[in-house]
Amino acid sequence: MISGSSIVQSLLSGLLEGGNYALYSLGLAFVFGILRIINLAHGEVVVLGGYVAYWTLVRYGVGPVLSMPLAAAAGGALGWLTYRLFLRRVREAPELNTLILTFGVGIFLTNLFLQLWTGDLRSIEVDWLQRPLTLGPIRASVGELAAFGFSVAAVLGLQAFLHRTRAGKAIRVTAIDRDSAALAGIDVERVDRGAFAIGGLLAGIAGPVLGILANVSPGVGGPLTVKAFILTVLAGVGSISGLIAAGMILGVGEALTVTFFSSSYRELFGFTLFLGILLARPSGLFGRRI
Amino acid sequence: MRWPGSGLRVTEGTAAALFFGALALLPLALSFNPYYLSILVAALVLGSVAVSWNVLAGLCGQVSFGHAGFFGLGAYASAILAMRAGWSPWLAMAGAGVAGVAVSLLIGLPSFKLRGPYFALAILGFAEVLKLLALNLDSLTGGSQGIFGVPPPTALRLGGLTADFEASRTANYYLAGLLLLLVWGAAVLLRRSRAGVAMATVHADEEAAAGIGVPVLRTKATALAVSAFFTALLGAFYAHYVHYLDPDSAFDGAWSIMPIVAALFGGMSTLVGPAVGALVITGLDEFLFKRLFESGHQLFFGLLLAAVIVWAPSGLLGGRVRRPTT
Amino acid sequence: MIARKTWRLVLAAGLAAAWTQAGAAPAIKLGAHAPETGSLAKHGQEQVKGIRVAAEEFSKRTGIAVDLKVYDDESQPQKAVAAVEKLAGIEKVAGIVGGYGSNLVGPASEAAERYDTPYMTTGAVDTKLSARHFKNFFRLNYMPGYAAAQANTIRELFQAKKVAILFNSQSATTEIAEAVKGQLAAGGVQVPVFEKFEKGTTNYKPLLLKARDAGCEVLLVEGYFPDYVGTIKDAKILALPVKAYVGAWGIGTPEFIRELGPMSEFVYGTSIWEMGTAPKAARAEEARFVEAYRARFKEDPSYIAMLGYLSAEYMLDAIAKGGGAAARTRDLLRAMDAVTPIGRVAFDEKGDPRHFTAVLFQTRAGKQVVVYPRDRAGGEAKYPAVPWSTR
């Protein structure tokens, strides 16, 4: 028999997990919304961020909170480089080309990680982050709550950046109408490169969180990308703030599927939801706003 | 891409004749070495799936990211028909193709209103669902334990010659080659047919196609059904060839991704290009990259992929082979 | 990395020079295939490392050169078949070792049977594999041995009444879960929670809560490394009131302790071998292997490496003694009966290990302490374990 407190606990775990999903997806959703590029190397960039945080902790004893900017910088640099080297040359080509291109970059990165750091699993262990907090029978760890808060902050921060800053506005204008933006004196090429780098940066900051709450290894990038894409579609392309809600729907749905049915159906739930939304409401749950 | 000294341009028929001719003679050159033949079988299976995929993408302009779904479905359908229902493996393979058509229509009809990457990823979603079903319908599929001992196609006798598909790599090689020829031939006939013309117009511009009376939905459904039929057929061949099936290998995402890579690499604007691409990438991976790095050799492969997209987007044959005009 | 590679090359060249001087006997060709790339890369690489150490040690010991041919099967069944075609067909190796995962070992061993080449695996536990009655198929570990170690410990040592089993949907973990469930049920132990989860699950809390609500005393997680990390982290957050946490394989390894730190304490796991768990008669051999492995790779060997090592050693011994003909090698392997670091090894007519039992251990202060079977035990089980909150 499932107790009431278990249902609440399960619900909470799904909500928190959903927050992480949003953070893991942010970079992909942003790049897709702005540049219309589905970055299939997204998950690998997250993994890179995770490795950066892991190694700075293991080698230099620097905690994940402090190493986060470093992870972000690594992701951003990788994004910038990918754009500089490859993407700018296929900007005008059909969508399929950028898809395959970024897929190739993803394969390259996965195998590079394997060469550099072996296939071992890495998990970022910091005492204070693992500490559980309790509210009656309901429990969560400091790390989970912090990650959730961070995820929401990242989403709101990105939103504020896009709406409040000059650079953000330029990015939005370019996304809505490239030609007019170019006529208005915006260097669209630079905007593209910048936006892709920001996508990398957003992926990079998700890495340490992945390392803390789950684990980092070369192969986990691919599944992360798929999850990020599912979330992007659920939220609706261009809806950044919708990611949090979409993540929660997915996270809670998965958790409750396990609680009330069986964990065999957890993934089935995710894909059914994905297909249902895609077929019934291709613009996603939360419209199309940028 | 401009090829250096690309004065030479051949028709697709010529390219295909050269290609299939070389395939027929290749075993002689390799003195029927089973190892090379088994690598080639893998390449031919990939090539056939790539050509099938390209019927949908190259002819009709609809890119799918989920052909692993049809491949795995075909593999399971054939294995189950042969082992549970006692069909001959040959008949079971045909049955698998039909199952592929049925499921493709079920999947396709709601998905066709989606465009571009949405369509591609919807098919991916369906492929994942099929994989999860294979994993969870234990009583039918054996769940994650998979199915052992899928029988090889029954031996064929032609005069004094016997093709034993259980033991002989050569027999399997020629069977895989014939399947590729079949898929390619069907694709050529399809392109020449009235439905092929419809696909070309849908590929170019859906709205304009509808404007001149092309039934867009039916055209897409035809392309998907043909593509799924052959992909499932190849999945069935694979099942009878490796004699073992489990959800992870039959629905492996590689069956979705690698055909796309092969098609892009070989050239999507031709029908034989994807097959050539499959042979080249399999060869590079097996005989070059693997030698350079024992583990993680797919690193080169990722780079190569990116390089092809950026610097040779029309593929190996794209710039060289003329598309036939009707 | 590069430096290590160069170093390896120099070492290999040095060894090769030493062999040529010694080299009277012709070299033995040994084949190995394993997934060195892809999702199983980690296991495949460890397996190959163990095999390499075996080849080098064998040469040092006997003076017979070993020509080791390694093939990356990329975790693809088609490539596993190609591996055997290449190793047995082209390289004409006298025996093949390796293979990881039943979906690869299945087709690969079938090809080896066709080539009449002895094939010994350490990475496929599915009972159906040996049901094919191949002449050339051998393996060092299989399912019943693992399941028995878990079920017997739970019944005899813990005397638990209610057990929760969570298992990864993959083939080997599903099979062990079902086997343990069967053995527990036969012994009158209830299994109210029996749940399959997908590879890549990150939120295990809803599953763990089911175990809590059902009042299970023991939590069995039949999975792989990421599953242990995930379930243990979540169990700690939930302060899951179970008296024992038992994992299947790959738990309690040095990597596990390194990554989980204090949370790895008091966790149980089954293994074929962990450092220091060899029976007394095989302690010397164990030490030799560990030393050679450390010298070669600058790290501690895992049980996968040990299994790779042993399989290659047995195969090489049989080839050397029998002169390399497949039939002789097979007969010698079938006749073998030895106490080894993983216990007594002898094969039945199907190629399954007759005496195989896994050991059940508990991690204590970063070490694995064997608690079952009693005759290999190195200490008492701490049962019930201390609550998660105080670890």
Added chain:
Amino acid sequence: MRGLSKDYGKLRVVSSLTFDVREGELLGVIGPNGAGKTTLFALLGGTIAPTEGEIRFRGQAVERLRPDHRCHLGIARTFQVVRPFAELTVRENVRAAALFGKPEVPPPGEIRAAVEEVLALTGLAPVAASPARALSLPQRKRLEVARALATRPRLLLLDEVLAGLNPRAVEEAIPLIRSLHADRGITVLVIEHNLRAIMGLSQRVLVLNFGERIYDGAPQGAVEDPEVIRAYLGGPARA
């Protein structure tokens, strides 16, 4: 056509439009930018569905039919922004239209003859073997017309086929349109910006502004109608 409306979100682009076209008529549709002309064609052609209202063609309600079915009934259109099948040759473009324009498939010989006839009529015969992407803009406009014609329409919707052409090309195109109408008895609806051309061409004009009909009658009357003048000169808009 009765009470036809199309909303895009809150924007009503075509509003309660009602008019009749008689068989064999050559009707011009004019109006300033954003008047809803192209939307009207899209509604007739079936690429978009009306929010409300009905469209009857030869007695049959067609507003819910798919574009290809309407084409089969005999409604063919050109696109304002040309949409050739770029990778196909000009002949293949036209042939596709001949193959699919009607539900029944004509025998190959008939198709071949029809294709060559249309190519000759539209002056595209010399470039028939080039891929459509290689054509100049005037040629592409001709291809639009050729493709529409090859479907053997009863009603032809021509959307700014003259726009962007130089005066000489316009001079050449006008007789073509006229001959379609006169020699083949095809009912023609023409959208045009070029007022001079349309005045000379049409028997009757329909003037739209903000999705509403503001004039329907003889061409001459239109230029004198105060409301039309206001709409074009941007005077105070109605309502």
